[in-house]
Amino acid sequence: MNILVALNSCYIKPAKIMLKSLFLNNPGESFTVFLMHSSISEEEIRDLSSYISSQGSRLEEIKTDDSLFADAPVLFHYTKEMYYRLLAHKFLPDSIDRVLYLDCDILVLNPIRKLYDMDMENCLYVAAYHDIPSVKEINKIRLIPYEIKAYHNSGVLLMDLKLHRQYIDENEIYEFVEKNRSKLIMPDQDILNALYAKKIKGVDEKLYNYDARYYNFYKLASGNVWDMEHVIRNTVILHFCGKRKPWKKGYNGKFLSLYKHYEKLAFPA
Amino acid sequence: MNILVALNSCYIKPAKIMLKSLFLNNPGESFTVFLMHSSISEEEIRDLSSYISSQGSRLEEIKTDDSLFADAPVLFHYTKEMYYRLLAHKFLPDSIDRVLYLDCDILVLNPIRKLYDMDMENCLYVAAYHDIPSVKEINKIRLIPYEIKAYHNSGVLLMDLKLHRQYIDENEIYEFVEKNRSKLIMPDQDILNALYAKKIKGVDEKLYNYDARYYNFYKLASGNVWDMEHVIRNTVILHFCGKRKPWKKGYNGKFLSLYKHYEKLAFPA
Secondary structure, three states, X not given: OEXXXXXXXXXXXXXXXXXXXXXXXXXXXXXXXXXXXXXXXXXHHHHHHHHHHOOOOEEXXXXXXXXXXXXXOOOOOOOHHHHHHHHHHHHOOOOOOEEEEXXXXXXXXXXXXXXXXXXXXXXXXXXXXOOOHHHHHHHHHHOOOOOOOXXXXXXXXXXXXXXXXXXXXXXXXXXXXXXXXXXXOOHHHHHHHHHHHHHEEEEOHHHHOEEHHHHHHHHHHOOOOOOHHHHHHHOOEEEOOOOOOOOOOOOOOOOHHHHHHHHHHHOOO | OEEEEEOOHHHHHHHHHHHHHHHHOOOOOOXXXXXXXXXXXXXXXXXXXXXXXXXXXXXXXXXXXXXXXOOOOXXXXXXXXXXXXXXXXXXXXXXXXXXXXXXXXXXXXXXXXXXXXXXXXOOOEEEEEOOOHHHHHHHHHHOOOOOOOOOEOOOEEEEEHHHHHHHOOHHHHHHHHHHHOOOOOOHHHHHHHHHHHHHEEEEOHHHHOEEXXXXXXXXXXXXXXXXXXXXXXXXXXXXXXXXXXXXXXOOOOOOHHHHHHHHHHHOOO
């Protein structure tokens, strides 16, 4: 399976943890991990490559040029690398038709084969929208006049690259960024939803993009079906959304002990 | 290494989870698991035995006779099997000199070799006492007039069986139980502390008997040294003390996600 990640040096640690969870929970699968970056050192790439090789998969480096997004806003803790996912089809080999983009602040808890092989029904993306009422409503209002059905999270994106090569117009993206600079909070996600909402196939966030902050909400809203056992056995992708990250000091949350477990597996003493 | 567990049918599930964590976090080690019980069915024993064998260790069944403890009080959620640990030397083969008793409501997070090979300094037991101020003081008062230095938890006990064969007198235990029936809350633990406190070598509970309920206390009391990362990397034995258990519905706590992870590994769908 083809995996796409986009990062800078600061995210190598969580990337390794994410990949460790992916490999461990997908035994018998082999991955090609495409790494889009502009600034990671050769030494770090070699290290990451041997880390991935030692676990039966392989790294393909895609070094990009930041000038492509020189005008794009960089806000809060977001970096330019997050834009790469929107134009990935321009950098990935022509020979591949499908790729699963994964953020680094993720744990993969179960096999991803079913997601990866999903019928995309002629959509550009498969993504989950975060169905927490307040988030959804605020984002719809914020991005008026774009016709948004649901606000999809861009941290997990299955991409049909054949369609991307035909339909995704980089100039349209640049224009959108220029025109909405002041409105954009999570630029990549805003672009995704404003420009491509109608061409996104939605999937259940609790399976494929579980927001780790909302354990209690998901549990209650499901009549206690989504308790911890159900999450651990069913959620494929657990996403540590938001500013606080479990690999940093001071994080607290339901999944911290699990995260630190995978962190130890990725970085034994 | 020799491991001792004592259980009835209700605890087979957590026992398997505990053993899974023991095996996974002690690669390269092989264990003989002595199982003391009085009522587990042959079919359940066969299942447990093949479960343990499939992971490179082996089960030794020790079927005991309940009449031995017919007069011992059974209180709350405790079962007669918990007394077995105090007279284990009478049931274990003469050929073994050392055994590590483990409760079933435990996860083993790191290698136990250092604990197992510890110099016991002529003590009967190695155990941790739970240094939560209120627990300690209440138990000292409760068991007056016995001279108790510290109230050790009996969930993790390293035993010098040679010394046990010489010094542990079953009649002394029976008399103690008879005399203190009304005072006993956690009988096995009370006996351990009242009769053998001076012959117990204490070890750090945060390493060898971390009470999962007290994450915040340990963290604060250590000036934030014992944060989650430190626990996951250093704690050898995590103990789910108390009435609420993580394999039952309704449990909530810092280590639930980690527990459910091991539960899934022990019981794949």
